[in-house]
Amino acid sequence: MTHQPRLNSLQDRHATLDRQLAAEGARPAPDTGTLAKLKLAKLRLKEEMEKLRASR
Template structure:
């Protein structure tokens, strides 16, 4: 299926954003703007992954 490589790519980017969010959260003074931007990007990826997955 053509969507599977795209889905894997999105999953990798989603995991990368998760790591970035965790790293920012561990800083002594996390940047709220950066955290918000990362979380919004992660949510957009999650929504796109949901659209690409076959209905069950």
């Protein structure tokens, strides 16, 4: 079974989080709580992508 569709979905979500992080960081007074949540979500997606790549 191929994991490519799931991997593509995760990559899209990862890129979206990256854009959200950049937008929040560019604000005059970024919300540190929001930044932390976005970073954690991005890290979890990255870990899931790595697991999928390793299970090929």
